[in-house]
Amino acid sequence: MSRFERKILFAIGLSVFLTLGGSIFLARGALREVYRVGVNERFGAELVHGVEARRGQLMALRSGSEQAADAVEWAVEAELAKRRHTSKLDALLQDLLGRYAMVQGIRVEDAAGREVASVAREADPSSAVMRTTTRDREVETGGGKLRIAVEVAVPEVYFERLQEAGEVADVYSRLQRQSASVSDVYVWAFGLMAFLVIVVAFLIGAVVSRRVTRRVTALAEASRQVGAGDLTVTLPTGAKDEVTELTQAFNDMVSDLHDSRTRIEYLQRISAWQDFARRLAHEIKNPLTPIQLAAQELDDTYDGENEAYRKKLKHARAIIEEEVATLRRLVGEFSAFAKLPRADLTPSDLCDLSHSIQDSVPAILEDVGQGTPAPVEVRVSCATEPIYVRMDPMMLKRGVDNLLRNAIQAVHEKHPSGGGRVLVRAYGTRTAGFIEVRDNGPGVPKEDWDRVFDPYYTSKAEGTGLGLAIVKKVVLEHGGEVRLDRAPEGGARFSIELPLMET
C-alpha cells in the first residue's frame, strides 16, 4: 500500500469515526433521556396500583357476594325461627332477590335434596356476559338441616379488565427493567453500523485510491520511458477525472515530441541530401562542357576518307550530346534541390494560393502533353471563407505544383485519350487549413506510402525522386504535415495540413 493510499484511508477512517462516533454519543444520551422520561418508576407503580385496584374490586365483589349469601342465610333462618314452617319461604326469597342485585337465584333444599323453595331472576338477553357461582349455606331447623344455594354473578368484563391491566403492567415492568439495556442495544446497533460504514468506506477508499495511484505510477513509469528516448509510449485514458486529463496531456505531449523528432530527423536527412546533391551537381557539372566540346571537336576535325568511321563519330557525338543534356537537366534539378531556400512564413490566405495554382494549370498541362495540353480535367476549388495560415506562398506553390504535375502525369498515363480528372481543393477546419490534391489515376501502392517522400525514391523512368521530398520539406518547414492515402476516385490523394493562424 502506497503512502498516498494510507493517507487517503486514514482520512476516510478518521472522518467516519469522528462523525459516527459523535452521533453515537449524542444518540446514546438522547435515548437514555427519552427512556428516563418515558419509562419511569412512577408510571410503573401507577400501573401496578391499577392492577391492585381491579383485584381489590373483584375481591370486594366476591366479599359482597358472600355477604349477600350470608344475608339470605340469616333471613331464612329468622323466618324459620319465627314461623316454624317453610310454606311462606317463596315470598321471602323473592324479596331477597329484589334486594340483592348480585343474587341471580336462591334454592332451598332439605337434607334429602328435595327443593323446598326457589326463586330465579329472569334472564336478560341484553345484559353483559356474567360469571356465576353458587355460595352454599346451611340452616339448622327443628326438622333437620336446610341447604341454601345462592347463585351470585358479576360481569365477566371485571375479570377481563384485570387480566388486561395485568398484561400491561407486566410488559411495562419488563420494559422498565430493560430500559438501560434497550438504549445499549441502540448504541450497539449504531456501533455495528458505524463499523460497517467504516469497513465499506475503507474498501471504497482503497479501491478508488488504488485506481488513482496505479494510474499515477503508470504515468511515472511512462515518463521514465520517454526520458530514455521511447516516444511510442501511450497510456490508456478511462474515467473523466483530473488524472485522465493529466494522462491525456501526457499522451499529447509525447505525441508532439514524437512528431517534432520525426520532423527534425526528416529535415536533417533532407539537409544531408541537399549537401550531397550540391556536391554531386558541382562534380558532374564541371566536366560536362569539356566532354561535349571534345566530342564536337573530334567530329568536326575528322577529315579522313573512311565514311563508316565518320558515321560512327557522328553517332557517338549525338549520343554524348544527348546524355550531356540529360546530365545537365539532372544537375539543374540537383542544384535547385540543393539551393532550396528556407521558407519565409507570412500570414496568407490558402485561397489566394489556390488561385495562383489555377493560373499555372495550363502551363503544366502543356508541359505534360509535350507541346499540346494533356487531355486532363483539372478543377481547383476553395472555401468561400478565407483560410489564414502562416506560409511562404512561393515555396508552397512550388510544392503543390509538384503534386499537381505528378497527378496530371499519372492520370495522363492511365487515360491518355481523356477521362483523367484532378481535383485541387483548399478548405479549413477549426484547427487547420488543408490543401488536397487527388486524382483518378493509378494511385500509389499502399506499401510505398511511407517511402514516397524519401529523397531519390521514384517510380518514374525519368524521375529524380526529389519532387515529393521537396514537398515534404516545404510542408514541414511550415509546421504542417503531408499525408498520402487513397482518393475516393480511386487514385492518390495528397493532403497538406497547415496549422491555422491564431486570431
Add this chain to the structure above:
Amino acid sequence: MRYWLAALVLLTATVAQSQLPLRDFGVTWSRGAPKVSFSAKDLADERVRNELSSGLRKRLVVTVGSHLKGSNWRMAVRQFGCDVTLDLWDDDYLVRIGNHSERLKTLDDVLNRCLAVEGLFAGEPGSYDPQKGREMYFVVKAEFNPISKKQCSELIRPTSGGDPIGPITINIVRRRICRSERTIEFRSKYLKVPE
C-alpha cells in the same frame, strides 16, 4: 476463517450444554420413541408461587429436547405450556393446556400438573431411527411466564418510518423484554437409543 468461527460457536454451545446440571429422568421406549418423566417443580420458587397466586394469567412452559452425545444438534423437541390463573371468584386455579381447561384446587396441584411430567413422548420414532445404538441425552428447559412471539409482536410494534436499524433493534429489544421471568435448565444422563 468463518468456518473456524462457526466451529467455535458450535463447540461453545455443546460444552455449555454438557455443563447443565444432571437430574433423574424416567425414560421408557414405546414404539421407537422415548417417553420421559421428570420434575421441574423447582422452577416455582417463592416469587413464582406468589405470581401464580396473583389472579393474573401466568404461563409455565416446558421444552424437552433430545441430543446426541457430544453434539448440540437437536434430534427431536417437544414443548407444552400451561396458562395458569387463580380464579378470584371461585378461589381455585384455572389451568388451560392447549384447548383443554381444568380447575385445580391448590397451587401444588397446578405444579404437579404443569411441571411434573409423566410419560411425555419426546419426539417421533422417525427422529430416533437413524441414531439406533448411539448415546444421547435429554435437555429440559422450564420457563416461567415467557411472552410468546406472537403476543410479543403485538405488544411491541416497530414505529413507522424509514429508520433502517429500527426493525433490528426492535427485534433485539423484543427478545429481551419477552423472555421468561425465570428459567431452569437441566439434562439427563447419557443413554443409548435402543437397537
